[in-house]
Amino acid sequence: MRYYNGTGEKMNMNGSFCGRLRMWIGIVSVLIVTVAMAAMADTVRLVNGSVVEGEVTDVNNNGLIVRTPEGDVTLAWETLSPGTRFRYQPEYRANYGAILEGLPPAARTNRPVDELLRELE
Numbered sequence: 001m002r003y004y005n006g007t008g009e010k011m012n013m014n015g016s017f018c019g020r021l022r023m024w025i026g027i028v029s030v031l032i033v034t035v036a037m038a039a040m041a042d043t044v045r046l047v048n049g050s051v052v053e054g055e056v057t058d059v060n061n062n063g064l065i066v067r068t069p070e071g072d073v074t075l076a077w078e079t080l081s082p083g084t085r086f087r088y089q090p091e092y093r094a095n096y097g098a099i100l101e102g103l104p105p106a107a108r109t110n111r112p113v114d115e116l117l118r119e120l121e
Contacts, residue, residue: 042066045081059088 044052044066052075054068063076064084077089085092092099095108 044075045084046075046079047081049081056088064088 042054042056044054044056044064046052052066052068052073054066054073056064057067057072058065063074064080066073066075077085077092080088082092086096091109098108
């Protein structure tokens with residue numbers, strides 16, 4: 001097969017093009033595998049910086065239930081990092097502004113954001 005550039009000259013298609021193509025295919029393959037592996041498990045971060053990896057199976061008033069290889073673990077809300085609490089605890093999201101402002105607990109609400117939004121409509 002012959003390749004020509006826009007001026008009609010024959011292009012040299014030796015190893016440099018094929019090498020770059022192989023490199024890009026390898027990079028894309030590694031990225032796809034990395035993203036797929038990250039999507040398989042949830043990462044739950046604790047206040048002390050520890051990480052628990054597993055599948056979040058339930059959210060309730062007691063905390064977060066995570067299925068790990070060792071079995072189901074219930075993590076109390078107080079032990080979870082702010083980012084994890086924001087992701088999974090509706091009351092924390094509802095109070096996030098008050099928490100950032102440093103307001104006392106008495107100034108916060110226990111209602112989830114969805115209920116507050118429905119009330120405003």
